[in-house]
Amino acid sequence: MARITYISPAGVKTTVEAEDGSTVMQTALRNNVDGIVGECGGNALCATCHVYVDEAQFAGLGPIVDFEEELLDCTSSPRKDTSRLSCQIPVTGAVDGLIVRLPETQE
Template identity: 45%
Template sequence: MAKITYVEYGGKEHVVEVATGLTVMEGARDNGIPGIEADCGGACACSTCHVYVDEAWVEKLPPRDPMEEDMLDFAYEPDPVRSRLTCQLRVNEALDGLKVFMPEKQI
């Protein structure tokens, strides 16, 4: 399990425990966190689970693969460094304390 902090666009924080093996997107979906729509269900076929990763975590995460890079082109105001698709972030103990920020909207 890892504690993940999801921060809504307006600043409201949700700290939830997410089971190892799930994705950060599944953790949001399963806990009713607003701001992550996940229209494709985690297939990396849309950008509706886009977040901005806290700067302290950028270097700790695995790099984006080419498919995630392509999908981020469709995200709302992607950041070249901090934007990630939560469906591509698999939870393990190393992600304990991860903090992500939702964009103003998902498209």
């Protein structure tokens, strides 16, 4: 289990319990966190689960593989240094306390 905090563009924080083996995208959908669409169901095909990871936590998430890298250039809101697709961030004990900020738009 891990606790994940989502911060909306307006600054509203939502913290939820995430299940190991799930993803940051899936956890948002299951807990009705607005601002993540996940149109392709978590297959890194659509770039509608874009998040900005907290700067201090970004490096701890592991590498971005090539197909995620390509899609990060296709996001609706601008890509930043800490951009990730939340469907590619697996939930493990290691991400406990993760904070992600949601972009203005996903589509």
